[in-house]
Amino acid sequence: MTDVTSATPPSTDAGRVADPIAGQSVPRLTAEQLRGAIERIRENVRQVITGKDEQIELALVVLLAEGHLLVEDVPGVGKTVLAKTLAASMSATVNRIQFTPDLLPSDVTGVAVFDQADRRFEFQPGPVFANVLIGDEINRASPKTQSALLECMEERQVSIDGDTHRLPDPFTVFATQNPSEMEGTYALPEAQRDRFLARMSMGYPDRDAELGMVDAREGGDPLTRVRPVVTAETVRAMINACSEVYVAPPIKSYVVDLARATRDHADVRVGVSPRATLHLIRAARASAAISGRDYVVPSDVAALVAPVFAHRLMLNTRGARGGIGTGEAARVIEQVQQRVVAPTGV
Template identity: 70%
Template sequence: MTQHVSSTNPLFENATRLQEAVSSVVVGKSEQVRLAVTVLLAGGHLLVEDVPGVGKTVLAKTLAKAMNSKVNRIQFTPDMLPSDVTGVAIFDQRKTEFEFQPGPVFANVVIGDEINRASPKTQSALLECMEERQVSVDGQTHHLPDPFTVFATQNPSEMEGTYPLPEAQRDRFMARISMGYPDRESELQMLESRDRVDPLSSLEPVLSAAQVRAMISQVQDVFVAPSVKQYVVDLARATREHEAVRVGVSPRASLHLLRAAKASAAIAGRSYVVPDDVRSLLVNVFAHRLVVGSRGGRKSSSYAEASRVLEQIAAQIPAPTGA
């Protein structure tokens, strides 16, 4: 199918500006930047996993600054409490009533640094925030800002002092990416440009929170043919029936894949989704949710094993034609 990009497409132009701004700081990681912007415009949350020092937090901080939005960073530690994330009701003696003090989750972009260093109880404090965009404390509901997205980083599970993310928590993240080490040229460029100056400090915002909110709304209008929706469902169902998968993806994962595909199409300048949009995002959206292993055998949440299974599934299920 011929893909035509309109020269007067504000969403495409703004998405391009956002990616270029982030890439000026996060050098040599264009694919990771594109996926981060895709998740943002799809209204989702992103999980970034890799070893320390490869730019996980920098990616999130740069994206937040480029869109000129309120950003809060939460450094997760083993002794954190859920109220340290969501906030707490404090008794005001002058008013003789409890007053809610918002936690750091009340921001447009929440950077959850090393989320798997917190206890499962504290990790679960984000569940309602991520799914319903609200916080419930002492029977009162407090709505989070719009737009709202969580960019969480985590260290590999084999590192000391980490707790595995529970399945319910992983399922809230629309996609998972790995930063990876920079190539030789990018690392050399980083050494030359950041010896004295941090490029993030001089980055100017290219969009406002209101513009991003409008872009997220526009992405929802991207057209998806019935055959492409069926393709998404077939891929999801295949994970539940595969012999090497113990727990397949949820219906929420199907919805996340569809939304991400719509955002991917919009970033490419199209008003419709093609099967390649779905296929290119399959591993990023599904792999972190799979629990691989035979029904009665070893249970594993290995991202690498899940990725191999998904590649097999993608090879077995034909993409629709003429979509």
């Protein structure tokens, strides 16, 4: 197994760059080091998740875009396993929350406890204080508890009794949810959905992948054999490297036009937010880096419009005529992409 620090260059001033988010310097990765780290994570996840390369790639995009991922599908198709495997690939702090109807906001963020000896309140951090937070079946908790993550996901901090507590860096949420029509689920609030950079479905594996999964588990759970291949510091450096990928003005205009087209669509009551525009550009940068480029091309954007935009759309009565599901939103996104002409020559 490759050493977890192998993607990190020597810790010298010349090989480090200031990171305003982390509040310290982090390694500056070369293009070769970035590609190597990405490949190690990818191959680590493939040890456990077979036949789902598209989903693995999107999860990597979200991680390197410093976003949060929502995985929606029926139980038993590997939603939580994907999140756990990706988390296990990093030498970082990982916490998991099983969302249930009786879960309280303080069970997520933490609570101030009175210390009898010191005669003062002391903050006890909740499970959200980790580099990777796995939220299992997030839509089984009440909207009040779901909303406890709003500040965490956007501002990467927790405010309790007037005090602000910074979350670890990097910080990402991998949440799973069951389809909204299933029993015992609550719809995610619009503000909560908007904070997820992307949403995806796992889908059932094909026959060969499912057969391979059966064979792989005869020797035990392959997840137990996964070892970290990158450090948290390296992940922070990978995020920084992706943020430096060049986005040409025509590409930026293309993204803005796509966002505005969702707001003008006849079947849409509320289109995507400006936050979605920023998320799509960040995701396109990460996708370009994963592809080995230091610049974004239109195809990077086109491939990510649906996973970044679809879950944010609020359809009107006409738009939801086929049901308020992912299929109707995907139909609108497809129409938007057909109407907005992608730039050429960039």
